[in-house]
Amino acid sequence: MASSTTGHCLFLVLLLRSSAAYGQLSTSFYDTSCPSLQSIVRSVVSNAIAADRRMGASLVRLFFHDCFVQGCDASILLDDVPGTFVGEKTAFPNANSVRGYDVINNVKAAVEANCTGVVSCADIVALAARDGTVLLNGPTWNVSLGRRDSMTASRDQANSDLPSPFASLSTLIAAFSSKGLSAQDMTALSGAHTVGFAQCQVYRDRIYKDNNINQQFAKLRQSDCPATQGINDTVLAPLDVATQLTFDNAYYGDLLKNKGLLHSDQELYNGGSQDALVKKYGSNSAAFFADYVTAMVKMGNINPLTGTAGQIRANCAVVN
Numbered sequence: 598m599a600s601s602t603t604g605h606c607l608f609l610v611l612l613l614r615s616s617a618a619y620g621q622l623s624t625s626f627y628d629t630s631c632p633s634l635q636s637i638v639r640s641v642v643s644n645a646i647a648a649d650r651r652m653g654a655s656l657v658r659l660f661f662h663d664c665f666v667q668g669c670d671a672s673i674l675l676d677d678v679p680g681t682f683v684g685e686k687t688a689f690p691n692a693n694s695v696r697g698y699d700v701i702n703n704v705k706a707a708v709e710a711n712c713t714g715v716v717s718c719a720d721i722v723a724l725a726a727r728d729g730t731v732l733l734n735g736p737t738w739n740v741s742l743g744r745r746d747s748m749t750a751s752r753d754q755a756n757s758d759l760p761s762p763f764a765s766l767s768t769l770i771a772a773f774s775s776k777g778l779s780a781q782d783m784t785a786l787s788g789a790h791t792v793g794f795a796q797c798q799v800y801r802d803r804i805y806k807d808n809n810i811n812q813q814f815a816k817l818r819q820s821d822c823p824a825t826q827g828i829n830d831t832v833l834a835p836l837d838v839a840t841q842l843t844f845d846n847a848y849y850g851d852l853l854k855n856k857g858l859l860h861s862d863q864e865l866y867n868g869g870s871q872d873a874l875v876k877k878y879g880s881n882s883a884a885f886f887a888d889y890v891t892a893m894v895k896m897g898n899i900n901p902l903t904g905t906a907g908q909i910r911a912n913c914a915v916v917n
């Protein structure tokens with residue numbers, strides 16, 4: 598008798614846990630609570646990109662750096678408070694590198710003016726990344742929503758879990774695998790490097806020391822990124838040599854010609870397990886777009902706070 602009752606209770610618990618209302622994101626999450634949300638986000642992001650087209654790329658990267666640390670919970674947006682709170686903005690992969698915080702704050706202000714206290718900063722980051730992709734002529738997708746905002750951040754996890762531009766293929770695959778993303782997801786998501794820029798200090802070793810690099814390309818990049826550390830460290834070069842402000846499949850074409858800017862980029866096409874996929878994406882942009890969208894949705898599902906966990910921040914930079 599007792600064990601049969603226990604069995605029924607367990608069954609009920611499992612049923613509730615798997616029901617749609619519990620811990621799941623949904624594309625219709627704000628349909629009644631903030632029906633204008635998506636048009637407000639699109640309009641603010643569109644203005645930001647009209648002023649600075651690179652911002653589309655920066656918003657895509659912001660989402661990646663949020664999701665890989667504690668999950669997609671807007672932890673990256675929390676400011677350091679000297680003496681009391683350590684945030685992620687000062688972690689090595691983020692400091693003087695991640696952009697777009699102001700744009701997210703502007704979106705948040707516009708959203709709060711329309712539906713106060715309802716929409717999370719984490720969902721705004723997810724929508725802004727989608728809109729950044731679309732506005733640079735990339736693919737679109739429906740963004741699952743209902744994430745809530747963290748009350749914590751982790752600089753240590755940002756330093757350990759965000760992949761390094763000096764990493765090998767096996768290290769990159771492991772870093773994505775630890776977030777539940779496959780090698781294919783990793784290769785498709787890396788296609789985001791078809792837009793945006795990197796600083797000399799992250800590609801210097803590649804253009805002077807790597808052997809698997811097109812020599813004309815290396816010379817081109819060496820022209821304003823000297824071998825000496827400390828000189829021109831922050832000079833920018835495009836991650837995709839020719840069409841860095843258009844979201845296309847040209848990044849894979851670069852890799853096929855040994856013109857990947859980062860060591861980590863060229864690792865995807867260097868005689869290893871991802872070579873075939875790089876060739877496929879390089880010749881078939883529809884295949885790249887489809888797999889990129891699938892992988893972005895998966896990345897957006899990394900460990901969200903839902904239900905009553907976390908909070909809806911009033912100001913994306915501080916815990917309520």
Ligand code: HEM
Nearest residue numbers: 654655658661694760761762786789793794795796799861
């Ligand atoms: C595979 C491992 C990855 C590594 C090692 C990596 C590393 C980097 C580095 C070093 C930069 C340049 C930062 C700077 O110099 O300030 C960069 C830029 C960028 N990354 Fe990645 N990244 C990776 C994956 C991704 C993913 C998965 C996405 C998004 C889905 C992404 C999106 C971007 C974008 C759009 C930029 C340009 C940002 C801008 O111009 O503001 N990256 N990445």
Ligand SMILES: *[C@@H]1O[C@H](CO)[C@@H](O)[C@H](O)[C@H]1NC(C)=O
Nearest residue numbers: 632633634636637710711712
């Ligand atoms: C929200 O924005 C929509 C579209 O701009 C507008 O029709 C609506 O009145 C706004 N609601 C509030 C409460 O500001």
Ligand SMILES: *[C@@H]1O[C@H](CO)[C@@H](O)[C@H](O)[C@H]1NC(C)=O
Nearest residue numbers: 624625736737738739740890
């Ligand atoms: C988004 O969802 C709507 C409604 O379910 C659907 O009609 C549309 O095709 C979807 N868009 C994409 C890009 O998947």
Ligand SMILES: *[C@@H]1O[C@H](CO)[C@@H](O)[C@H](O)[C@H]1NC(C)=O
Nearest residue numbers: 819820821822823828829832
């Ligand atoms: C440093 O960068 C500037 C352009 O930003 C360039 O004109 C200059 O030649 C570079 N210096 C070296 C030593 O490469």
